[in-house]
Amino acid sequence: MNGTAADSSAWRVAVVGGGISGLAAALRVGTACHSTGAALALDLLEAGDRLGGPVHTERIGEFLVETGPDMFVTDKPWAVELVEELGLGDELISTDPTHRRSLVLHRGRPQPVPPGFTLMSTSRVWPVVVSPVLSPWGKLRLAWERFVPARPVDDESLASFGRRRLGNEAFERLVQPLVGGIYTADPEKLSLRATLPRFLDMERRHGSLTRATAVQAAKSKQENAAESGARYGLFVSLRNGLGTLVDALESRVGEFADVRRSTSVAGVHAEDDGTYRLDFGVGTSRPYDAVVLAVPTHVASSLVANLDASLAEELGAIEYASSAVVCSGYPLSQSEHSLEAFGLVVPRVERRNVLAVSVASRKFPGRAPDGHALLRTFVGGALQPELLERSDDELLALVREELAGIFGVRGEPTFERVVRYPRAMPQYHVGHLDRVDRIEERVARHRGLALAGSGYRGVGLPDCVRSGQLAAERLLQSVPAPA
Numbered sequence: 001m002n003g004t005a006a007d008s009s010a011w012r013v014a015v016v017g018g019g020i021s022g023l024a025a026a027l028r029v030g031t032a033c034h035s036t037g038a039a040l041a042l043d044l045l046e047a048g049d050r051l052g053g054p055v056h057t058e059r060i061g062e063f064l065v066e067t068g069p070d071m072f073v074t075d076k077p078w079a080v081e082l083v084e085e086l087g088l089g090d091e092l093i094s095t096d097p098t099h100r101r102s103l104v105l106h107r108g109r110p111q112p113v114p115p116g117f118t119l120m121s122t123s124r125v126w127p128v129v130v131s132p133v134l135s136p137w138g139k140l141r142l143a144w145e146r147f148v149p150a151r152p153v154d155d156e157s158l159a160s161f162g163r164r165r166l167g168n169e170a171f172e173r174l175v176q177p178l179v180g181g182i183y184t185a186d187p188e189k190l191s192l193r194a195t196l197p198r199f200l201d202m203e204r205r206h207g208s209l210t211r212a213t214a215v216q217a218a219k220s221k222q223e224n225a226a227e228s229g230a231r232y233g234l235f236v237s238l239r240n241g242l243g244t245l246v247d248a249l250e251s252r253v254g255e256f257a258d259v260r261r262s263t264s265v266a267g268v269h270a271e272d273d274g275t276y277r278l279d280f281g282v283g284t285s286r287p288y289d290a291v292v293l294a295v296p297t298h299v300a301s302s303l304v305a306n307l308d309a310s311l312a313e314e315l316g317a318i319e320y321a322s323s324a325v326v327c328s329g330y331p332l333s334q335s336e337h338s339l340e341a342f343g344l345v346v347p348r349v350e351r352r353n354v355l356a357v358s359v360a361s362r363k364f365p366g367r368a369p370d371g372h373a374l375l376r377t378f379v380g381g382a383l384q385p386e387l388l389e390r391s392d393d394e395l396l397a398l399v400r401e402e403l404a405g406i407f408g409v410r411g412e413p414t415f416e417r418v419v420r421y422p423r424a425m426p427q428y429h430v431g432h433l434d435r436v437d438r439i440e441e442r443v444a445r446h447r448g449l450a451l452a453g454s455g456y457r458g459v460g461l462p463d464c465v466r467s468g469q470l471a472a473e474r475l476l477q478s479v480p481a482p483a
């Protein structure tokens with residue numbers, strides 16, 4: 001049933017980009033055509049030499065190292081459903097409840113994020129009262145949140161909302177590192193509506209985050225009241241790492257598609273008959289009936305430059321931040337700190353050279369040999385791009401110095417590795433969703449063209465899966481009926 005893209009009787013589809021979004025799109029196109037019997041010639045075109053984008057798991061000695069993402073949320077169901085569709089449901093593992101808490105750097109020392117404080121609201125008062133992370137004035141101002149009048153707006157920066165509701169100190173000391181760190185973003189520009197709309201909703205519906213949290217806590221009977229930082233109880237991974245998901249997707253997609261690695265697409269051109277021609281930039285091109293661009297928006301922008309200049313301009317206006325992750329393994333005996341937490345976030349006001357440190361071996365079992373810690377230290381982001389100009393050796397030295405200063409981790413690591421992510425994290429600035437609406441309006445003018453990826457309506461893996469699936473569904477509306 002499946003032809004190749006040269007087979008003119010089949011529906012010729014190209015998915016450009018073999019990250020999680022492109023893989024999800026290709027799978028949806030492949031399974032839908034398979035079930036209807038439509039003849040399909042599907043190409044998955046990936047510039048790199050492997051699939052998955054930042055999703056990658058490596059075994060380094062006895063460590064299981066996620067060099068990019070290491071978990072995903074379950075309250076957006078699409079990634080879990082995909083895992084189950086691929087027969088990997090038994091591999092899902094939850095975060096270890098034993099150490100389900102976060103630390104925040106405060107005047108150079110790691111301190112617990114007050115239990116119950118998650119991103120921007122707290123379900124418990126006492127831990128905030130006794131926490132050293134806020135001054136008495138900062139605590140009073142935080143407690144005053146319930147009396148701050150609601151000012152519902154359509155969109156607002158994280159910084160503006162955080163300061164307005166919780167006060168400057170709680171914003172700088174807790175909200176900025178906890179939320180800004182997830183997006184490696186500048187909180188003065190980060191759109192709340194595009195990233196954490198539930199807080200805008202909480203204000204709109206209950207007038208205050210404190211009141212909204214009290215209502216929610218009463219409903220959930222404070223199941224996870226001791227958690228702090230991110231809502232870790234909602235996160236899962238796979239026993240042998242998220243690379244397993246990429247491997248399973250690659251093998252399933254391979255049943256329907258010609259998967260071409262090291263194949264970079266240079267441009268998309270419209271043909272007079274309503275089809276597309278993909279240009280590979282070396283004098284070769286190929287015709288397709290339908291195309292999914294599952295690449296970062298700055299790449300999509302250059303690919304569609306000849307097809308639709310306005311679309312290219314909107315896509316090109318979405319900024320990206322770069323970061324690096326330094327993975328290192330240490331015997332726990334080399335750390336003065338017990339590292340009994342999922343990680344540490346670093347407020348900008350601390351003026352350090354790292355954004356966050358994730359203690360991967362505390363989150364999930366099997367990540368490090370007994371008696372060892374696997375640390376993943378994040379560097380760069382929108383606020384410290386200059387650090388990424390340093391060489392790998394300089395980054396390793398910088399991270400060693402910071403780990404020694406923060407946790408008292410000393411001596412030689414069992415292993416260490418630098419992985420760079422240039423322009424990998426889209427920055428959802430205020431107004432982002434309006435821009436995405438405009439982008440979608442423009443794309444709708446091009447029958448057989450769809451966009452997918454982290455650049456649009458969510459950076460997390462479940463959002464990317466959904467984005468790929470929706471792009472596929474858009475194309476499937478134009479699939480020719482089986483002959």
Ligand SMILES: Cc1cc2nc3c(=O)[nH]c(=O)nc-3n(C[C@H](O)[C@H](O)[C@H](O)COP(=O)(O)OP(=O)(O)OC[C@H]3O[C@@H](n4cnc5c(N)ncnc54)[C@H](O)[C@@H]3O)c2cc1C
Pocket residue numbers: 016017018019020021022045046047048051052053054055067068069070071072073263264265266294295296299323325421424425452453454455458459460461462464
């Ligand atoms: C360091 C890091 C940690 C993260 N941690 C988490 C986490 O813990 N949990 C979570 O849910 N999310 C996390 N994320 C976010 C999530 O991993 C990404 O948003 C997601 O993987 C992006 O997938 P994508 O398919 O949209 O893009 P990508 O994975 O970037 O895929 C795009 C693909 O297109 C290819 N490509 C580019 N140009 C071309 C071209 N011209 N022709 C052909 N192919 C091309 C690229 O090589 C790439 O493979 C993290 C991201 C990073 C960078």
